Amino acid sequence: MPKPDGDPTVSLELSVDRSSPVPLYFQLSQQLEAAIEHGALTPGSLLGNEIELAARLGLSRPTVRQAIQSLVDKGLLVRRRGVGTQVVHSQVKRPLELSSLYDDLEAAGQRPATKVIVNTLVPASAEVAAALGVAEDSDVHRIERLRLAHGEPMAYLCNYLPTDLLELETGQLEATGLYRMMRSAGITLHSARQSIGARGAIAVEAERLAEEEGAPLLTMQRVTFDDTGRAVEFGTHTYRPTRYSFEFQLLVRP
Amino acid sequence: MPKPDGDPTVSLELSVDRSSPVPLYFQLSQQLEAAIEHGALTPGSLLGNEIELAARLGLSRPTVRQAIQSLVDKGLLVRRRGVGTQVVHSQVKRPLELSSLYDDLEAAGQRPATKVIVNTLVPASAEVAAALGVAEDSDVHRIERLRLAHGEPMAYLCNYLPTDLLELETGQLEATGLYRMMRSAGITLHSARQSIGARGAIAVEAERLAEEEGAPLLTMQRVTFDDTGRAVEFGTHTYRPTRYSFEFQLLVRP
DNA sequence: AAGTGGTCTAGACCACTCG
DNA sequence: GAGTGGTCTAGACCACTTG
Numbered sequence: 001m002p003k004p005d006g007d008p009t010v011s012l013e014l015s016v017d018r019s020s021p022v023p024l025y026f027q028l029s030q031q032l033e034a035a036i037e038h039g040a041l042t043p044g045s046l047l048g049n050e051i052e053l054a055a056r057l058g059l060s061r062p063t064v065r066q067a068i069q070s071l072v073d074k075g076l077l078v079r080r081r082g083v084g085t086q087v088v089h090s091q092v093k094r095p096l097e098l099s100s101l102y103d104d105l106e107a108a109g110q111r112p113a114t115k116v117i118v119n120t121l122v123p124a125s126a127e128v129a130a131a132l133g134v135a136e137d138s139d140v141h142r143i144e145r146l147r148l149a150h151g152e153p154m155a156y157l158c159n160y161l162p163t164d165l166l167e168l169e170t171g172q173l174e175a176t177g178l179y180r181m182m183r184s185a186g187i188t189l190h191s192a193r194q195s196i197g198a199r200g201a202i203a204v205e206a207e208r209l210a211e212e213e214g215a216p217l218l219t220m221q222r223v224t225f226d227d228t229g230r231a232v233e234f235g236t237h238t239y240r241p242t243r244y245s246f247e248f249q250l251l252v253r254p
Numbered sequence: 255m256p257k258p259d260g261d262p263t264v265s266l267e268l269s270v271d272r273s274s275p276v277p278l279y280f281q282l283s284q285q286l287e288a289a290i291e292h293g294a295l296t297p298g299s300l301l302g303n304e305i306e307l308a309a310r311l312g313l314s315r316p317t318v319r320q321a322i323q324s325l326v327d328k329g330l331l332v333r334r335r336g337v338g339t340q341v342v343h344s345q346v347k348r349p350l351e352l353s354s355l356y357d358d359l360e361a362a363g364q365r366p367a368t369k370v371i372v373n374t375l376v377p378a379s380a381e382v383a384a385a386l387g388v389a390e391d392s393d394v395h396r397i398e399r400l401r402l403a404h405g406e407p408m409a410y411l412c413n414y415l416p417t418d419l420l421e422l423e424t425g426q427l428e429a430t431g432l433y434r435m436m437r438s439a440g441i442t443l444h445s446a447r448q449s450i451g452a453r454g455a456i457a458v459e460a461e462r463l464a465e466e467e468g469a470p471l472l473t474m475q476r477v478t479f480d481d482t483g484r485a486v487e488f489g490t491h492t493y494r495p496t497r498y499s500f501e502f503q504l505l506v507r508p
Numbered sequence: 509a510a511g512t513g514g515t516c517t518a519g520a521c522c523a524c525t526c527g
Numbered sequence: 528g529a530g531t532g533g534t535c536t537a538g539a540c541c542a543c544t545t546g
Binding site: 062073078190192195196216227229241242246251 | 297298316327329332342343443444445446447448449450451452453454468469470471472481482483495496498499500501502503504505506
């Protein structure tokens with residue numbers, strides 16, 4: 001009698017606090033995620049059916065489904081009709097979900113060291129104006145930062161921002177990071193349009209990054225939008241490929 | 255009396271077919287997406303409240319919510335409590351969602367021309383064995399392909415696959431593409447772990463891509479997993495950065 | 509105060525998978 | 528045939544935003 005994979009029962013300590021302001025489905029999904037993360041729910045194991053799980057927790061089935069669905073969307077669980085819900089077993093799960101690509105978005109500037117080289121207002125070039133959706137030659141913030149790791153330059157970041165969004169203090173930029181500052185200013189980030197490429201370093205880039213002219217560089221351009229569709233940031237970044245690469249996990253949409 | 259933005263009413267032809275096997279929420283989300291795409295729902299316009307929409311269509315509110323939620327997940331709509339549901343206005347919406355990164359996953363090989371250079375079995379190296387989760391020196395498929403655009407080489411793709419998954423006919427590979435073949439073989443793709451970087455071309459790479467030695471190349475490595483967590487493909491790709499870059503849209507998770 | 513989305517319930521029937 | 532997830536209903540109360 002071959003078991004499907006792992007343990008079909010769930011003898012897990014799950015409970016919800018109805019007096020908490022945290023939604024019930026969210027409490028459940030957090031507990032399940034934690035159980036997966038620290039191994040209480042092993043890869044391939046079945047979760048037990050939704051009805052029984054709902055009964056055990058005193059929840060309705062839709063609430064339990066909502067919790068499970070959020071983990072399916074994260075790629076941690078897989079549902080199969082007629083079979084059940086299983087924990088995905090993918091090698092190296094945790095550390096790879098939020099990696100550099102998103103990390104840049106989430107915690108830009110959080111790295112060991114970031115040095116602000118330029119923080120000024122400039123008239124928008126045609127390219128910048130088009131990206132940010134502002135008038136050409138109107139003033140925009142221009143920030144240039146050097147990111148260091150272990151004392152070595154890793155990346156050179158050049159960003160443009162509209163002037164009416166937030167204050168950009170150099171000290172805070174180095175301590176807090178750009179994206180965190182935008183969030184604190186009440187900006188709700190929604191999406192970003194990215195382009196990743198490569199090219200040989202021109203003289204000034206080579207000097208900034210302690211490379212030689214013509215050395216391969218990894219490049220990234222990004223325009224970030226808030227939830228009203230307004231462009232809130234345009235960035236042109238160059239990375240030393242020996243020190244940095246983009247690593248991330250991609251979920252295939254069903 | 256300043257309107258929030260756009261038209262707060264929805265005078266749209268929406269209807270569902272209850273005799274169809276297509277789920278009601280999916281019928282609705284498709285119609286809404288189509289309306290957004292061809293401009294019937296303009297960016298910034300409000301969708302009208304869920305209750306009224308449900309009543310108008312003869313659906314329950316949860317069903318309408320499910321339809322709306324799927325479009326929120328795609329980044330096409332934004333919900334604000336106390337306000338309503340609005341169409342996001344982001345510049346260039348359609349063509350950028352499925353771009354090269356996913357395109358590679360979805361339709362690899364669909365490009366103007368793909369030439370299969372190598373299609374053979376080889377013993378797995380340590381790196382390949384680790385990526386695919388097979389024993390070292392056990393046989394694996396090795397495929398090398400040259401991708402051309404307008405007669406010029408654009409990328410060189412080297413892929414490894416376990417032997418027990420599918421047949422790999424060279425003709426079909428050139429006509430259909432690797433990912434399509436995997437799907438046809440009943441493999442449900444789930445996620446991929448990617449790494450994008452850059453480096454100078456070594457001699458053999460330079461020759462393949464008609465570049466010079468040391469020229470900057472864009473590189474991508476990927477391991478793809480099916481929904482059981484099994485590694486189904488490992489690929490090492492090199493791109494000519496003057497002909498190819500990775501472009502994609504990133505949604506910020508709430 | 510009115511209107512919106514956010515959450516939740518307690519059922520129901522169906523489609524699919526598997527033994 | 529038994530068990531699973533997939534879909535759907537008709538309500539309910541709450542939290543938040545806005546005028």
